[in-house]
Amino acid sequence: NAGVMQNPRHLVRRRGQEARLRCSPMKGHSHVYWYRQLPEEGLKFMVYLQKENIIDESGMPKERFSAEFPKEGPSILRIQQVVRGDSAAYFCASSLPGSEQFFGPGTRLTVL
Amino acid sequence: QQQVKQSPQSLIVQKGGISIINCAYENTAFDYFPWYQQFPGKGPALLIAIRPDVSEKKEGRFTISFNKSAKQFSLHIMDSQPGDSATYFCAARNSGYALNFGKGTSLLVTP
Numbered sequence: 001n002a003g004v005m006q007n008p009r010h011l012v013r014r015r016g017q018e019a020r021l022r023c024s025p026m027k028g029h030s031h032v033y034w035y036r037q038l039p040e041e042g043l044k045f046m047v048y049l050q051k052e053n054i055i056d057e058s059g060m061p062k063e064r065f066s067a068e069f070p071k072e073g074p075s076i077l078r079i080q081q082v083v084r085g086d087s088a089a090y091f092c093a094s095s096l097p098g099s100e101q102f103f104g105p106g107t108r109l110t111v112l
Numbered sequence: 113q114q115q116v117k118q119s120p121q122s123l124i125v126q127k128g129g130i131s132i133i134n135c136a137y138e139n140t141a142f143d144y145f146p147w148y149q150q151f152p153g154k155g156p157a158l159l160i161a162i163r164p165d166v167s168e169k170k171e172g173r174f175t176i177s178f179n180k181s182a183k184q185f186s187l188h189i190m191d192s193q194p195g196d197s198a199t200y201f202c203a204a205r206n207s208g209y210a211l212n213f214g215k216g217t218s219l220l221v222t223p
Binding site for chain 1: 146148203215
């Protein structure tokens with residue numbers, strides 16, 4: 001009965017590198033959400049995806065950030081040319097349609 | 113802008129006491145109000161949730177009180193225990209899906 005899985009749990013990148021964060025939803029869940037948590041802040045919604053579709057990316061920065069949820073495999077949050085301000089915890093959640101969101105353990109990104 | 117305002121930022125309660133965390137919102141379209149508990153290094157876990165058609169919901173030692181006219185809701189933890197020490201987030205969602213979180217309350221329950 002695996003919950004939402006995220007990897008890696010910790011990721012260190014130098015400025016200008018790319019970061020790829022992976023999220024495997026709970027079994028049977030076809031809806032995935034990404035949130036970002038800055039230190040001392042609550043979680044901020046970034047993007048909502050269903051299989052092969054981006055439903056709402058209104059919380060995503062306009063540049064350098066992208067997300068996908070392919071037909072097969074995990075959802076990927078990709079950050080190109082990372083900057084120090086991207087350092088945060090990134091959480092993925094999954095749900096059944098219109099139902100409760102279950103969160104993964106997060107990926108803590110540190111940009112040097 | 114912060115759509116859900118949460119207070120206090122931190123809270124220290126003695127074992128056996130009552131912990132109270134408050135949240136306020138502005139968007140009257142919100143129709144789902146969950147509370148999440150987060151331990152260090154972990155993701156948030158749903159604790160209890162309420163919809164605006166009821167004024168109170170209780171699950172074990174955890175109670176949500178909801179005041180629709182004041183646009184406020186609060187979490188009460190009765191008989192607080194050291195194991196309750198964590199960060200608590202309130203959130204709100206409209207008929208869509210994006211959860212709007214408060215900034216969190218760090219709760220410490222002392223023995």
